[in-house]
Amino acid sequence: MKQKFYNLEITTNGHKLYEFTDSTLAWINKFDLRNGIINLSIQHTSASIIIQENADPDVQKDLIKYFDKLAPMNTSLYSHTTEGKDDMPAHIKAALTNNQISLSLKDGALLLGTWQGIFLFEHRIQTQKRTIIHHFIGE
Amino acid sequence: MKQKFYNLEITTNGHKLYEFTDSTLAWINKFDLRNGIINLSIQHTSASIIIQENADPDVQKDLIKYFDKLAPMNTSLYSHTTEGKDDMPAHIKAALTNNQISLSLKDGALLLGTWQGIFLFEHRIQTQKRTIIHHFIGE
């Protein structure tokens, strides 16, 4: 059994999606990982990980707009408001999406569909430094 | 360590839930998988995987109706509309549910609760051919 860990750091500037598929692939290639699970976990509760279409950029715009409507940045709706109007909506959006995703790797290939990309979904407005742990377990 | 891969193909005809628990169980039995994780990942961004009650069929009907209301098929709400009125709602519904689920297997038994079934949640209206990768890692 082989295990390998890697902390991917992404600096964000605003609530939108940041694709990092290429960073994950580069890490897989660098260490010649072949078969196993790559467990991704974000170390924050106001940002998430999602797998989404990486073809038409309008999909990302619509997603951001949709989630903003679903969890409005309106302090009158929440009790937890001291960290800013975007903080409680950020926790909600994180709860509605994913903190963690497990990817499968076969013969060195990441098993994603043709149009699938892996994204950090930032929910805060201000610049943030985010860590996404990559953990490989396999052979 | 033992690893095993299997591509389950499901042809859908409309936005609803398709249970595939039996296909997963048949694959476990066929290869006598005993202890480990089965990572399921769907290779599409307009359909998802969910674990839900498989007893009362009304639960599925209510889920479909609820998600249709939460992400309406109304092109005036979205920018990404070229692939049909159901496409952007499909991406949203996929973001709100799961692309991937890891199941635990102990002594050959899939650790699901009494009323739990594994479903493909199709979000597109037209017929689609969907692939759900099954990846076993364990012993």
Add this chain to the structure above:
Amino acid sequence: MKQKFYNLEITTNGHKLYEFTDSTLAWINKFDLRNGIINLSIQHTSASIIIQENADPDVQKDLIKYFDKLAPMNTSLYSHTTEGKDDMPAHIKAALTNNQISLSLKDGALLLGTWQGIFLFEHRIQTQKRTIIHHFIGE
């Protein structure tokens, strides 16, 4: 390869969040688990597992209130009503959050962020006995 299973039982009394990070940590320490994945899966479809902020308790209050508004306990909205006004909303809330989460363990440390806690998110009003399976795979 080492595998280990543990059923954590939690008795709930109302639809709210129940943190169980300490129980997971105690189990890790007891069996000196070092490196691997811990797959958590809840054996029910009307409660979920989420990772959320465990600092300000207002975050939990806001989350509960938000999900109650998103999936109202109003039987006129649903067909599946025989198990109580809270049952169908519970299935919906479970679909919107997680049945399963995989955690990474490195050198005996659970890789969670500073403010992250692991919670059972109960969606039923009446007292329930819930089982969250812990499954370690690693070394």
